[in-house]
Amino acid sequence: MALKPLFAIGILAIFSVSAVYSVEYLPMFDKNTYSVGEWAVITVEDASKNALVDVAESIVIDLQSNSDTVGIQLKLVETGQNTGIFTSIIQLSSSPSIENVLYVHDGDSIHAMYLSFIKTAKIKSDSYSDLSPILVSTDKADYKVGEIIVISGSVSGGNSSYDVNLSIIDPHGNTIYTEAVDLSYVQKFSTEINTEITGWSDSGNYKILVWHESEYTQAEIVFSFSSTYGKQKTTDTIKIFNSPINLDYAITSGKITLVRADLGKNSLFFSIDVSSGGHLTVKLPRYVMDSQDEDGDSDYTVLMDYRNAAFVEKQNPNERTLTVPYIHNTKSIEIVGTFLDVDPSAPSESTVIPDWVRNNAEWWSKDLIGESDFLSGIEYLIIQGVIQIPIIPANNGSESSAFVPLWIKDIAGWWAEGMVSDSEFVNGLQYLISQGIITV
Structure with a gap:
């Protein structure tokens, strides 16, 4: 026969509360398994419910079993003033559920629920052992x-x-x-x-x-x-081994220890030391590394510890930025493209570009002058060696031989307004001309 509720509350003091309070809000049973007819001690820690310092307060949790899926509510009383720890007992009985009694059968699972936290214990069956x-x-x-x-x-x-x-x-x-x-x-x-x-x-x-x-x-x-x-994020630059080129990068939960170039594979190999999963983000200037096919930009191949890996990419005419997520204990990330030059003649920020070239770019971006006037500035930069390309495409004198995509107007306008540096602008033009995207 089940003990009466008031008596059950009164004998709470004779039970040893052995629950661990390290997980706040999670109901804790004093054991993992019980027999039918046993009493279970349930404890919850919730400091937010300790509103009145001088009063022992209470909270309510829900209890269910496989045999009673509707379940009952159980009132837990604070163990003392200002403790924030609440406890009570429940009898696990083969009789129908009433206050402080939960209906269970052999082999049932018992679920104690508070807020969004659930804890489960078991009722032993003939095939279920304590351990x-x-x-x-x-x-x-x-x-x-x-x-x-x-x-x-x-x-x-x-x-x-x-x-x-x-x-x-x-x-x-x-x-x-x-x-x-x-x-x-x-x-x-x-x-x-x-x-x-x-x-x-x-x-x-x-x-x-x-x-x-x-x-x-x-x-x-x-x-x-x-x-x-x-996770902490490190933003820094690192030099490619045996190269004057520095790469901008950011990495979470670790660091890059070495970057090696493999010219035979057109790849950069990043050795990393990480303490957990995270991301590596690296900026790849197009004059250093790129991936192209007959249709233009093509996807890089990215390997994480020599296995294909997913990545996210952002790109503009000057550079491509790759973000590669990695798992903990990753040792290396390799990026493979179709072009790699770790000793290029990168334009310097100190390059002097005449004001008339900048003015032409601004006026062309605003449709105040024609495309040919803008191209005259590019031709001047090529002749002066500011823009360096392997082969200057031949100009047969016809207007159709010169071509500039319309979206270059935006970049020209940004450069004229100082939103893009001289170096970035020249790098972009150098790349676009060498790839045949701009013809002069």
Whole structure:
């Protein structure tokens, strides 16, 4: 027979509250497994509910079982004045649920829910032992967005013919990730999860649930996650080995230790030292490196530890900027193009360009003069050696031989207004002429 509710509250003092309070808001059971008829002690830490310093306050949580999916509400009382720790007991009974009594059967799961946090315990069955044969752990207790979660464990007596099933539950109780992980012949398993994939949007306590062959053979672990991007970002320049060229780059959670050029492959090889997952962003001036085909710009090939990797690119006439996400323990990133020159004659910022050339660019951008007048300035820069190209395309004297894409007008206007430097403008023209995009 179930104890009466008031008596149940009165005997709370005789139970030892052994829950750990390190995970705020997450309900904690005093044990992982119970027998039908046992009492469970449930504890929650919530400092925000400690509004009255001199009064022991209370909160309410929800409890459910497989046998009672509607469940009941349980009132938890603060353990003392100004503690922010709330606790109560519930009897796990084969009788129908009433106040402070939850209806359960052998093999049930019990779910304690507070706010968006859920904790699960088990009711023993004949096939369920106190000690789960599954052990699971993470490489650390808390993570930030972009970091990799390393999960590992073992299954005592597990069958390697069957996978280990893994689920991750977010603070709202939603399953955001599932995976079937191979169990090795020595009964061990491991996997890595990238927190930049879809679903990792809320900060809070997440639960990893692992089971093997049967839902009654399971284990779980809780970790905290911050959706605030907390990794340090380093922005710097680095010189290509045995070259005068410096590259601008930014990297999170690590550093570039060396950049090597492979002229045979038209590639740049970045050796990196990183502590967790993150991003490498590098600016590649077109006069140093590019990737082209007969139709114009083509995609670079990016390798992470010698395997094809995804990347994001931004480009303009002067440079292409690649951002490559990497996982923890990555050692190298290689970018492969179709052109590489690590000792080019890059125009200097001190290059003197006559005012009349700048004026022509401004007037042409505003449609005050024609294209031929703008091209006369480019021809002057080529003759003076300011713009250096391998071969100057021959001009047969016809107007149709000279061509400038209309979008160059915008760049010419930006340069005339000082929004683009002389060096960037000359580099862009030099590249566009050498590629035949501008003909003079």
